[in-house]
Amino acid sequence: MAEEVKVFGLWGSPFSRRVDIALKLKGIDSEYHEEDLSNKSSLLIKYNPIHKKVPVLVHHDKPLAESQVILEYIDETWENYPILPKDPYERAKARFGARFIDDKCFPAIWKAYWSKDEREKAVEELIELLKFLENELNDNFFGGETVGLVDIVGSLIAHWLPALQEVAGVEILTEEKFPKLCRWTHEFVNHSVVKEVLPSREKLIALFRALLESTSS
Amino acid sequence: MAEEVKVFGLWGSPFSRRVDIALKLKGIDSEYHEEDLSNKSSLLIKYNPIHKKVPVLVHHDKPLAESQVILEYIDETWENYPILPKDPYERAKARFGARFIDDKCFPAIWKAYWSKDEREKAVEELIELLKFLENELNDNFFGGETVGLVDIVGSLIAHWLPALQEVAGVEILTEEKFPKLCRWTHEFVNHSVVKEVLPSREKLIALFRALLESTSS
Incomplete structure (x- = not known):
């Protein structure tokens, strides 16, 4: 996968699904990892040691947490289909x-x-x-x-x-x-x-x- | 004042002072209104009807609330002395x-x-x-x-x-x-x-x- 985008999420979390919507709107493929909150993966804890929460986006091995921070990152990284207005x-x-x-x-x-x-x-x-x-x-x-x-x-x-x-x-x-x-x-x-x-x-x-x-x- | 920047704040609020620091770093003059939280001004309530809190920035009569939202606005509006990194x-x-x-x-x-x-x-x-x-x-x-x-x-x-x-x-x-x-x-x-x-x-x-x-x- 050229872009190497991974998402750690939970199917039922509105915070997780935001990241998937944004990536899909931009047409970016990603590798999705469903988490089990009662048994969090070592990767989730490694990538989000502060909050230990989903969603986490990993782009070229660099992790990001907090859904709104991730949404802005996605919008700044892939410019097609702008999510935020220009003004x-x-x-x-x-x-x-x-x-x-x-x-x-x-x-x-x-x-x-x-x-x-x-x-x-x-x-x-x-x-x-x-x-x-x-x-x-x-x-x-x-x-x-x-x-x-x-x-x-x-x-x-x-x-x-x-x-x-x-x-x-x-x-x-x-x-x-x-x-x-x-x-x-x-x-x-x-x-x-x-x-x-x-x-x-x-x-x-x-x-x-x-x-x-x-x-x- | 060419830029017509007004700030509604409280001297002792760390949230208010953020806005003043950012404006000063950018060299933007502003008209400062000190609020009295026990008797909020009608302008503060008009400009921030949702939170009714300081700080509020008013630029060319358009109001904005929430200190972090204001900081990003200041950084995008006046580009000298960037507050956020480029990458x-x-x-x-x-x-x-x-x-x-x-x-x-x-x-x-x-x-x-x-x-x-x-x-x-x-x-x-x-x-x-x-x-x-x-x-x-x-x-x-x-x-x-x-x-x-x-x-x-x-x-x-x-x-x-x-x-x-x-x-x-x-x-x-x-x-x-x-x-x-x-x-x-x-x-x-x-x-x-x-x-x-x-x-x-x-x-x-x-x-x-x-x-x-x-x-x-």
């Missing part, structure tokens, strides 16, 4: 949106669906956060006419959140409240490249059912 | 380091000095985190021969941490344990541009004393 202000807004999803939405989703004590408050908070995203969406994608950084990071909301909703029976992202986000969700998960990378909804639902059973027992 | 892998490593300081070191410092229950564990964790930074430092600065992204974000460790240590009487960053980090701390806070921007150690110590008294009463 500095638009780039900054995309970075702000991507951080907003990880720093604000992800913890709120986690608490809204998995916590015992803070669920109600987290649901309210998540609704407020999704309103911000709803207002930011002016095209097919957050990236405009093409899938960009915020869309890729947002697969958490487009694909993982609806599966969680179905398993838990708590609907937050609905057509009535968030028509633009729901349309985007549909566009994104059916995008010709994205849909090849995302795990099937059925597999995710089975994963969440198993997780929910193991945490509620 | 994509080195850029990614700098971004990883900057995120590491905010996502891992900042919460550990907070807990090590302000929490009641988790202090001991946080001190141990912080020592491990600082070891990583100690090993990453191979030149005068994390940015090599010049101050770069990790140094600017790291002012939290170079300037705020030593003042906190003095007030709390808990020494973590010591010459014996971290000789390279301590040398860097000295180089950084005495850098001709940086020292003009950082608040004096005496002012920080007085701030921490007041904070410590108000939280322990």
Whole structure:
């Protein structure tokens, strides 16, 4: 493989799948290593000694961790199909949106669906956060006419959140409240490249059912 | 002012000061607005409705929040005195380091000095985190021969941490344990541009004393 790109990931992790979406959009082949979190590979620990987490990208033997750092690296290394906009202000807004999803939405989703004590408050908070995203969406994608950084990071909301909703029976992202986000969700998960990378909804639902059973027992 | 750059900040916030350091390194004049966190200005809330936090940079009436997003914007907008390296892998490593300081070191410092229950564990964790930074430092600065992204974000460790240590009487960053980090701390806070921007150690110590008294009463 000329490019020597390896990815260490987990099929059910939204953070892992981001890297695969970006590589696929750029048309870069990679060698994929599925990790077992209960028995992490020595390579994962070697390549990401700090966080010991997926995803890790290894390019020409040089490892990188942290999904958003990897996405920017991919965009700077392979210039076809830009993931970030060209204009500095638009780039900054995309970075702000991507951080907003990880720093604000992800913890709120986690608490809204998995916590015992803070669920109600987290649901309210998540609704407020999704309103911000709803207002930011002016095209097919957050990236405009093409899938960009915020869309890729947002697969958490487009694909993982609806599966969680179905398993838990708590609907937050609905057509009535968030028509633009729901349309985007549909566009994104059916995008010709994205849909090849995302795990099937059925597999995710089975994963969440198993997780929910193991945490509620 | 030709560039119309405004900064909304707090003198004692390491996040705010980052923006001022970057602008000063680039030689960009700005109009500074000191915020009062107990009575936030309507402009701050208008410009950063999501987080309602400092720092906010406003360039030609377009606002940006989140200090690391602002630093990248500054580096892309004014190209003299680069803050990030040119090489994509080195850029990614700098971004990883900057995120590491905010996502891992900042919460550990907070807990090590302000929490009641988790202090001991946080001190141990912080020592491990600082070891990583100690090993990453191979030149005068994390940015090599010049101050770069990790140094600017790291002012939290170079300037705020030593003042906190003095007030709390808990020494973590010591010459014996971290000789390279301590040398860097000295180089950084005495850098001709940086020292003009950082608040004096005496002012920080007085701030921490007041904070410590108000939280322990």
